Amino acid sequence: MARRSFKAGALTAPLPPVMVTVGDMENSNIITIGWTGILSTIPPRTYISVRPERHSYGILKRTNEFVINLTTAKLAKKVDYAGIYTGAKVDKFKECGLTKAESKEVSAPTIAECPLSLECRVVEVIPMGTHDVFIADIVSVSCDESIIDENGKICFDRAGLLAYAHGEYYALGEKVGRFGFSTKKQSAKKPPQKNKAVENKPKNTPVAKETDIQENKKRPFYLDAPRGKGSKQKGGRKGR
Ligand SMILES: Cc1cc2nc3c(=O)[nH]c(=O)nc-3n(C[C@H](O)[C@H](O)[C@H](O)COP(=O)(O)O)c2cc1C
Secondary structure (H helix, E strand, O other), rough: OOHHHHHHHHOOOEOOOOOEEEEEEOOEEEEOOOOOOEOOOOEEEEEEEEOOOHHHHHHHHHHHHHHHEEOOOHHHHHHHHHHHOOOOOOHHHHOOOOOEEEEOOOOOEEEEOOEEEEEEEEEEEEOOOEEEEEEEEEEEEEHHHHOOOOOOOOHHOOOOEEEOOOEEEOOOOOOOOEEEHHHOOOOOOOOOOOOHHHHHHOOOOOOHHHHHHHHHOOOOOOOOOOOOOOOOOOHHHHOO
8 A cells, every 4th residue: 555754743643632630629720631641550650741831831840740631522622622721811620611529649630520530740850842741650540430330340431532633533432352352262252163273282281261361351451460470461571
């Protein structure tokens, strides 16, 4: 297939357009951030990239705390608003009709309408060019109970998450698989097929079981804790 080259640019997609809250319960602000992600599993560490000219930048530098609030398609207009208007001039909580909830570990409020929030404490600020990168430990996570199932699993497919790609907002689509599904020999619904490897194996030779892979399902999505000393995933790589 033919491909075309463009000049270098900061282009990747999809991004999570998160609403980051800064300040405290009395004086707070919301800034929409696209430049964010996870840096490390243990310690759970994240980053946000913020231009020094943003009103939120000074608050971040002073308080060293923030909350990353994941957003939904239903919240898209509010997400956009918080990314257009400045907190220097408007109260974005008021204008967007969003609710402040007390965070557990940091002073910055959590947005009650958001399905999942990561409370963060800054460990380092690195100038990167147009933006400064605020690297932070995730010190607490809170989640709307409506997306937690009866087994305590967080079901993001119920959340209606929002994605951002090259200046446009999208509602996240259907689920197409889950972690490790590429290694499944066959779907549970399909009738069992003959496995030549098993049929031809010499007697008493152990064969890898489906449950070896299924173990991954039980771990929390955000804390991919090692399953014992020296444990490795298939292919010899450690967890996410
Ligand atoms: C979808 C979206 C993503 C954005 N991502 C970033 C970002 O990663 N970093 C940044 O500094 N500004 C980003 N912005 C711009 C700020 O959100 C915007 O300038 C905002 O008005 C700043 O608010 P404040 O002045 O109250 O801090 C983004 C805006 C939108 C709409």
